[in-house]
Amino acid sequence: MILRVLALLVVAYSTGWPQMAKNDHATGKGEKTTTKTNTNSIQPSTPNMGTPAAGAIGTSAKPGEHQGESEQKPLPWFIRAIAKPEWLTVIVTAAYTFVAFLQWRAIRRQADSLDRQIKEAKESSDNAATTANATLKAIKRQARHMEAQSGAMVRQANMTERQMNIMEAQFFQWVEMANWESGEPLLEPGKFGVRVTLSNPTDFPMTIRTGKITLARAWVDDIERSIMEDTFLAPKESTLMEIKFHIEEASLLQYREAPLIFPVKAVFRHFGPLGEKVITNQIVRGVLCCWKGRPTTFQTTDNDSQKADADQESPI
Numbered sequence: 001m002i003l004r005v006l007a008l009l010v011v012a013y014s015t016g017w018p019q020m021a022k023n024d025h026a027t028g029k030g031e032k033t034t035t036k037t038n039t040n041s042i043q044p045s046t047p048n049m050g051t052p053a054a055g056a057i058g059t060s061a062k063p064g065e066h067q068g069e070s071e072q073k074p075l076p077w078f079i080r081a082i083a084k085p086e087w088l089t090v091i092v093t094a095a096y097t098f099v100a101f102l103q104w105r106a107i108r109r110q111a112d113s114l115d116r117q118i119k120e121a122k123e124s125s126d127n128a129a130t131t132a133n134a135t136l137k138a139i140k141r142q143a144r145h146m147e148a149q150s151g152a153m154v155r156q157a158n159m160t161e162r163q164m165n166i167m168e169a170q171f172f173q174w175v176e177m178a179n180w181e182s183g184e185p186l187l188e189p190g191k192f193g194v195r196v197t198l199s200n201p202t203d204f205p206m207t208i209r210t211g212k213i214t215l216a217r218a219w220v221d222d223i224e225r226s227i228m229e230d231t232f233l234a235p236k237e238s239t240l241m242e243i244k245f246h247i248e249e250a251s252l253l254q255y256r257e258a259p260l261i262f263p264v265k266a267v268f269r270h271f272g273p274l275g276e277k278v279i280t281n282q283i284v285r286g287v288l289c290c291w292k293g294r295p296t297t298f299q300t301t302d303n304d305s306q307k308a309d310a311d312q313e314s315p316i
Helices: 002-015 022-041 051-071 077-082 085-169 249-257
Strands: 176-183 191-199 206-215 223-226 231-233 238-246 260-271 278-290 297-309
Touching: 176 278, 176 297, 191 249, 206 238, 223 238, 231 238, 249 260
Parallel strands: none
Antiparallel strands: 176 191, 191 238, 206 223, 206 231, 206 260, 260 278, 278 297
């Protein structure tokens, strides 16, 4: 709207303000005066008063001209003011200043809006950081609680395992070999005999499903015998087992004069109070020392017992 007003002012200033010519107004009034003069000329003639009468007619026309000129109204003062070049420059400058002020206000509003958005974003980010920090602390506390619970569960599991081991210990069973003896059978020359007492030292009965004992010898075949197959042993009960085998004359001479050494390996598969489906595989290793006229000794080097399923293959 302001630009339109400015454009109209520029056009008005360049083309000039429309005015009525003085001659046009004088001409119109002259015509009227002439008409009056013509009308008066029709009147009857009067005595000739001389030249002044004619001059009077001419003088009466001049007031008409002055009256027409006085009837023309001047332009309003504000239009005459704005029609001047310096005032037009002031008005245009003021209009551009006002437009610039409006633009500045719009930019200021945008800047204020952007500032509010930045403040809101900062507050939102601060709130998010505070929430994330609180969540992280809660997770750390929960992790510590879970770690403490895990440690307690591990300790409880270890304690339970120890208790189970203690409970199983009273059901643990094994075959004990003791009271070894050796010598030459009186009625069987050329043979050598070894006797051993096998016992159940536990408080529960056991059944030996299979048993095997091996005496290793240098330069000749090993002596291997199956013993106590499907043998029931009551608690604290023992039984005597004897093994006889052929021996060379040189070995007998050594037995009479020096110790005769036999590496021994015994394997037993037995089950007890836990039922027939749980088999104990017991392996005993040691060294048997035989010397005529002296006690026979057995030094155990390994005694390993492992529980296994009864359907598993026997290690014997």
